[in-house]
Amino acid sequence: MTPGWGGRPRPGCSAASTAGARGPGDVVRGTAQRSRMMMARISRGVLARPLVLFDGDCAFCRRWAARWRWRTGDRVRYRPGSGWRRWLLGSPKADMRRALQLVEPSGRVSQGAEALFRALAASPRRGTRVAARLGLLPGVLQLAQGVYAVVARHRRQAAGVDRWLFGRAVVPHEYRWVRWVFLRLLGGTFLIAFTSLGRQVRGLYGTRGLRPVAERLATERREEASALARWRRIPSLFWWDASDAALVRGCWAGQVLSLALLFNVAPRLSASSLWALYLSYVAVGREFLSFQWDVLLLEMGLLAALTAPGGSRPGLGRDEPSALEVFLFRLLVFRLYFGSGLSKLKSGDRTWRELTACEHYYETAPLPTRVGWYAHHLPRRLQRASTGAVLWLETVVPFLAFGPRRLRQFAFWSLSGLQAAIAATGNYGFFNVQAGVLGVWLLDDAALRRVLPLKDGPAAQPRPWWRTGVSALGVSPLLVLGASEVLRRFEGWQRHRPERVGAVMTWLESQARPLRSVNPYGLFSMMTVQRPEILVEGSDDGEQWKEYSFRYKAGDPARPPRQVAPHQPRLDWQMWFAALGSPPGWFVAFLARLLEGSPEVLGLLAGNPFPDRPPRMVRAVLYDYRMTDVAERRRTGIWWRRELLGLYVPPLSLAPGPRPRGRLPALQWQAGA
Known part of the structure; x- marks a missing residue:
């Protein structure tokens, strides 16, 4: 009877017959003499820790052993399978080349995928231990053994794929510098957003603006007695003060907080405050603050607040971003692009299906640039190729966000x-x-x-358990909502998801909706093929009409398209949307403010054709705009051709009667004009 390592004695077997034999679980049995030698060494503490033996002549094996060593730390030893170690185990050289071997202090010996999972199960990292234990489950282990055998037989090809996907790095990737760079750039983005909004906030939301915030909140107070219900529906700091001065000071505060985040001053507090402040504007901003980049900025700000390091001057931060936090940001990248691509495919729009969208895009973009004018005249084949490239970039490439580092870099x-x-x-x-x-x-x-002169900072410290718990508690709902947003785009998920899951998700979405921080994305799912433009005119006699000129949108055919981004002229943008349908409520308010001569609203325009006093009546005229071709522009110098389509809004004038201060004046049709 010969004692085995990790198994029961096998009666009736001699030492010679059992040397090198394998039992259940890939347990390697040595001769009795070698077993006694190994057990003696174990008793003396030589194998106080599990020992992994691998093929030291294989660079591919050495690279992966180094990666596993980082995962397990000093809890597992890794050594090349030299001759004396193989002799000690009684393992043939062919076995060592075929699969790594794991020797545990108990005497158990395993190989291949089982050895790998058992070694990783000793890791001090909770996530690694959980994944390793899942790998040891019946069925999963057998599948892993098969994959391991295929890789081992094609080691040279696998090494090439490994270098292409992961590079030569053996230490798992760190993200403290990524977080640091992201937070600095996010601070710059918030600075742009608040600076751009500050130039327009009184004309858009002041008491004499297009959508007075104070008037809206006063209406909400009259309709809803519960302060908590009002806050849940409109989470905004302007419940306390919605005056013009408060709106302007809010933008100033946003600029200061953005600079604090940009220069790494109290980044967690700065990011949280920026999110709350920008949410305060978006919650009351209606259509002028309803663009997808507004809610995307909120989602990025909330994730930044959850992952930013604490302290007033934290530098890189003491701990690494958690794997869940990194995954949430990559999930947001995926949702942003894949949502846009999927919405194009599901919209049924002919221009995307026939790859002609880019033939119309540059001409019908809300605020095109001069480069866009030239791009519009590119050859048709290139336009179709561009459309196909956009669909590929938005439907295929986003999946690489979850891939190895080289694929992520490509993405x-x-x-x-x-x-x-x-x-x-x-x-x-x-x-x-x-x-x-x-x-x-x-x-x-x-x-x-590789692209920035970054220096190594202090080594990252283990994250405290309470910080891990708080982080998981904060990001888990966002993970569930983000995954649900992706799945909701597929009709099968809606039909087949369990009823209880649907009820829970509906409740969770209703609670999160006022925060506008987990959103669907889908830009340009329907491509417009025409470009209607609204021209607003004023008159004193109904005969001679003078045009109000906008700063950036198409107007004068001789004026070239302008580059204005990253500033966003929100009135000019909404004029493009208004031209696609019937006059929205804010447009009627715009005409009323022109008749009233509101200086805040006139400040949003390029010029005022009635500098002395407001006109007696205004109207809106609709034109069809087309970009001129290269020859016509050289001949005439104009960038646009336009054709009159008709009246968009007939002449209007102020209705007689009292005009309450801070309220929009009443209008009346001007007959006969």
């Missing part, structure tokens, strides 16, 4: 190139900036060091 540069092309051909406010900032999470510290 970063590909998606950054897409954003650069969009920024060059259209004015989309700070969207292209923030999308590029978000993409930083596709990189790691090693990748950043």
Whole structure:
């Protein structure tokens, strides 16, 4: 009877017959003499820790052994399977080349995928231990053994794939510098957003603006007696003070907080305050603050507040961002791009299906640029190729956000190139900036060091258990909501999800909706093929009409398209949307403010054709705009051709009667004009 390692004695077997034999669980049995030698060494403490033996002649094996060593720390020893170690185990050289071996202090010997999972189960990292134990489950282990055998038989090819996907790095990727760079750039993005809004806030939301915040909140107070219910519906700091001065001071405060985040001053507090302050504007901003980059900035701000290091001057921060936090940022990258691509495919729009969208895009963009004018005249084949490239970048490349580092780097540069092309051909406010900032999470510290002069900081410290718990508690609902937002785009998920899951998700979404921090994304799912433009005119006699000129939108055919981003002229943008349908409520308010001569609203325009007193009546005329071709522009010098389509809003004038201060004046149709 020969004692085995990790198994029961096998009666009737001699030492010679059992040397090198394998029992259940891939347990390698040595001869009785070698077993006694090993057990003697174990008793003397030689194997106080598990020992992993691998093929030391294989660079691929050495690289992965180094990666596993980082995961397990000093709890597991890793040694090349030299001759004396193989002799000690009684393991043939062929076995060592075929699979790594694990020797445990108990005497148990395993190999291949089982050895790997058992070694990783000793890791001090909770996530690694959980994954390793899952790998040891029946069925999973057998599948892993099969994959391991295939890789071992094709080691040379696997080494090439490994270098291409993961590079030569053996230490798992760190993200403290990624977090540091992201937070600095996010501070710059918030600075752009608040500076841009500050230039327009009184004209948009002041007491004599287009959407007076004070008037709206006063209406809410009359309709809802419960202060808590009002706050839940409109979470805004302007419940305390919605005066024009408060709106302006809020933008100033946003600029100060943005600078604090930019210069790494109390980043967690700064990011949290920026999120709350920008939410205060978005909650009351209605259509002028309802763009996808506004809610994307809120989502990025909330995630930043959860992952930013504490302290007043934390530097890189003491601990690493958790794997869950990194995953949430990458999930947001995926949702942003994949949501846009999927919405294009599901919209049924012919231009995307026939790859002709880019033939119309540059001409019909809300605020095109001069580069966009030239791009509109590119050859048709290139336009179709561009459309196909956009669909590929938005439906295939986003999946690489969850891939190995080389694929993630490819995704970063590909998606950054897409954003650069969009920024060059259209004015989309700070969207292209923030999308590029978000993409930083596709990189790691090693990748950043290759392009930035970054120095190594102090070593990261283990995250305290309470900080881990708080972080998990904060990000878990966001993870669930983000995953649900992706799944909700597929009809099968809606039909087949369990009823209880649906009820819980509906409740969770209703609670999170007022915070506007987990949102669906889908830009340009329907491509407009025409460009109607609204021209607003005023008159004193109904015969001679003078045009109000806007700062950035198409107007004078001889004026070239302008580059205005990252500033976003929100009135000019909404004029593009208004032209696609019937006059919205804010447009009627705009005409009323022109008749009233509101200086705040007139400040949003390029000029006032009635400097002495407001006109007696105003109207809106609709034109169809088309970009001129190259020959026509050289001949005439104009950038646009336009054709009159008719009246958008007939002449209006102020209705007689009292005009309450701070309220929109009443209007009346001007007959016969």
